[in-house]
Amino acid sequence: MKLRILCESCIALLFIASGMMHAQHKCSSEQLLDGAEPLIAMGQDTTGHWWAVTSPFSKRYSMIIDGKRGIDGDSLSQPIFSPMGDRFAYPLLRNGVWFLYMNDTVIPLGAGKPGTMTFSRFGAFAYSVIEGQSEKLYIMRDGERSTHQLFNRSGGIHLSFDGSNWAYASKNASGLVVMLNEEEIGRYEECTIAGFMLDNALIHAGKQGDIWRLLKNAEQLLSAPYIQHVQVNQSGNAIACSYGMGTRMMGYLYTPDFIQPLETTGYDRIDQLVLHPFEPMMGLIAMKAGMNFIVMNTAEYDAGINTGQLRFTHDGRELYVMGDSQQDPFMIVNGQKIVQKNTLDIQRTYAKAPETGTFAYATSSALMMQRMSDSFTFAGMMATYVSTPIFNHRIMMYQSLGIVNNRLYLLSCKP
Numbered sequence: 001m002k003l004r005i006l007c008e009s010c011i012a013l014l015f016i017a018s019g020m021m022h023a024q025h026k027c028s029s030e031q032l033l034d035g036a037e038p039l040i041a042m043g044q045d046t047t048g049h050w051w052a053v054t055s056p057f058s059k060r061y062s063m064i065i066d067g068k069r070g071i072d073g074d075s076l077s078q079p080i081f082s083p084m085g086d087r088f089a090y091p092l093l094r095n096g097v098w099f100l101y102m103n104d105t106v107i108p109l110g111a112g113k114p115g116t117m118t119f120s121r122f123g124a125f126a127y128s129v130i131e132g133q134s135e136k137l138y139i140m141r142d143g144e145r146s147t148h149q150l151f152n153r154s155g156g157i158h159l160s161f162d163g164s165n166w167a168y169a170s171k172n173a174s175g176l177v178v179m180l181n182e183e184e185i186g187r188y189e190e191c192t193i194a195g196f197m198l199d200n201a202l203i204h205a206g207k208q209g210d211i212w213r214l215l216k217n218a219e220q221l222l223s224a225p226y227i228q229h230v231q232v233n234q235s236g237n238a239i240a241c242s243y244g245m246g247t248r249m250m251g252y253l254y255t256p257d258f259i260q261p262l263e264t265t266g267y268d269r270i271d272q273l274v275l276h277p278f279e280p281m282m283g284l285i286a287m288k289a290g291m292n293f294i295v296m297n298t299a300e301y302d303a304g305i306n307t308g309q310l311r312f313t314h315d316g317r318e319l320y321v322m323g324d325s326q327q328d329p330f331m332i333v334n335g336q337k338i339v340q341k342n343t344l345d346i347q348r349t350y351a352k353a354p355e356t357g358t359f360a361y362a363t364s365s366a367l368m369m370q371r372m373s374d375s376f377t378f379a380g381m382m383a384t385y386v387s388t389p390i391f392n393h394r395i396m397m398y399q400s401l402g403i404v405n406n407r408l409y410l411l412s413c414k415p
Contacts, residue, residue, distance in 0.1 A: 026369065027380030027413040032067065035406035042408055043078065044401055046314075047085025048392040051078075052408055063090060063101070070101050082119035083234070089117055089125065100127055112136075116156050121236070124163020128153070139163055148182065160196040161236060167193055167202050178204050185218055192227075198236030205230045205241065214241060214252075221254055221261070229273035238280040242270040251295060255280035264298050272309070276316040283319045285310050294321060294332055301335035308346040313354040314393050320359070322346040331359060331372055341375040351391045351398055356415035360398035362386040367400045369413035380411050 033039065037054040040061060044050045051065045053076055063070045065079065065088060072094070079090035089102040091114040098114055100107040102125065115128030115135055124141035128150060135150040141163035154171040170177040175189040180202050188206030196202055197216070205214045205227045212227040213220050216239075226244035233240075238255040248266030251273065257280060267286040274283045284295040285307050292303035294310070296319060304323040312319050320333045322344060329344040330337045333352075344361070351360045360369045367389055369378040383402030392399045402409040 026378045027367065027411070029381045029402070029412070030410045031407060032401075032410050033064070033408040035408075037062075039403065039406050039408060041078070042387070042401055042403070044387060044390060044399065045079075045081040045085065046390055047081050047083075048390070048394055048399065049081055049085055049088065050401060050410065051088075063092070071106070073099075077114075080117060080119065082123050082125075083121050084123065087119065087123060087125070089119075089127070091117075115150075115153070118157055118159060120159035120163045121161040121234070122163070124159055126157050126159050126163070126166060128157065137166065139166060151179075155193070158193055158195050158202070160200045160202075161198055162200075165196060165200050165202070167196075167204075169193060176206075178202075178206065180217070186215065192230045194230040194239070195232045196236065197232060197239070203230065203232050203239050212243070214239075214243075222252060229270070231273065231275050233275040233280075234277040235279075237278075238275060238282075240273055240275050240282040242273055242284070249286070251282060251284050251286070253280060253282050253297065262297060264295055267293075271307075274310050274312055274319070276312055276319075277314070278316055281316070283310055283312065285321070292323070294319070294335060296335065299335065301332065302337070303332060304330065304337075306346055309349060311350075311352070313352050314391065315354055317354040318352060320350070320352050322348070322350055333372075338372045340370070340372065342370075342377065349388045351389045353391045353393075353396070353398065353415040358398075358415040360389045360391070360400075360413060362389050362400050367398065367402070367411040367413060369398055369415070378413055380413060381409065383409065383411070386411065 037056050040053040042052040049066055054062050056062050060072045061076045062072050063076050073092040075093035077091045079088045081088045087103055092099045092101045098109040109129050112129035112131040115130045117127035119125055126139045128135050128137045137148040137150050139146045152171045154169045158167045167180045170179050176191045177184050178186045186206050191206035194203040201216045211223050214222040224243035228242050230241040240253045242249055242251050249270045251264035253262040267288045269287040270284055272285040286293050286295050294301045294303045304325040306324050308322040310321045318333050322331055324346055328339050330339045348361050357372050365382050366379045383404050385403040387401040389398050389400040398413045400411050402411045
């Protein structure tokens with residue numbers, strides 16, 4: 001009996017050691033910054049690039065992007081990245097003068113201060129400069145820069161794919177005016193600008209009186225007492241929204257490829273809507289008769305009692321969400337419910353590598369990767385803070401940033 005117990009203990013220890021070695025093989029860490037300078041802020045873009053703000057001297061700050069340091073400044077703001085991840089930009093205050101730092105280019109703003117900035121899908125760059133009550137917009141495309149006057153801008157600037165068209169909402173005494181280039185195309189009490197389609201048509205929704213209208217430039221696509229969740233997908237070939245008629249809410253999907261728009265059945269409520277990045281397909285979290293559903297275009301799947309954040313994977317191959325029914329949580333992938341045996345917070349942000357049977361999330365101290373089939377969990381090094389994970393599809397790894405004693409680490413797990 002003693003020999004049998006000893007053998008079982010040895011087998012258990014070997015199993016645990018094997019599991020730890022397997023987890024270490026799956027997950028790794030790399031030191032990015034050695035902590036020689038105080039770490040002020042850090043983050044990671046969905047394109048995989050990481051950034052950090054350090055303070056090399058008292059009241060001086062430095063931006064480090066992918067290990068490359070920019071010039072020091074009195075103040076810095078978080079960088080933005082182009083959709084392809086090949087360019088970045090951020091405002092920099094140095095000796096009382098504002099600049100924009102874009103890759104290796106420094107753009108002086110003169111006596112002005114930075115307003116808004118954005119990249120178009122094809123890499124054009126727009127930024128605004130505020131001087132007193134005046135604001136000017138500069139658009140950089142094809143090696144040239146154009147200048148435009150903005151009037152009482154409310155919200156951000158929207159660029160067409162190639163940067164040849166731009167739009168914003170202007171505030172006036174009675175509400176909001178949608179401006180397309182230099183032209184006024186609509187006056188509303190409330191409005192939402194979703195962005196441009198690939199053919200340079202501007203998509204926006206506005207409320208006039210008791211009616212909301214969804215418009216493609218000046219062409220009305222839909223009218224209803226209420227419109228929300230207005231979106232254009234990454235490829236600019238599909239538009240989606242939800243709209244209300246009486247006590248019912250419906251999902252709406254428009255694409256030039258369809259003879260007529262696709263509309264869902266009626267629901268008591270639509271809480272979330274997401275668009276496939278490249279194809280005319282939408283996903284919804286909707287409630288009907290007290291039950292939650294995931295809706296893929298018009299197909300319905302049970303979503304349990306509580307649901308988290310609905311997302312498509314980067315390539316659109318999987319639509320997924322974490323949910324629960326006051327029991328074990330489950331991951332729903334393209335309508336298939338896969339129960340997970342360990343406790344999970346469904347309100348976390350979960351990253352997912354498509355068609356790998358895994359997902360990843362961050363606790364307060366580690367990047368975790370979980371295998372859906374058996375809930376086996378892999379974890380790398382411990383940290384005092386871990387950022388929200390991404391799936392970096394360029395290198396096929398889950399990644400997040402971790403801080404240990406002012407040192408910055410890149411945490412990775414390979415599905």
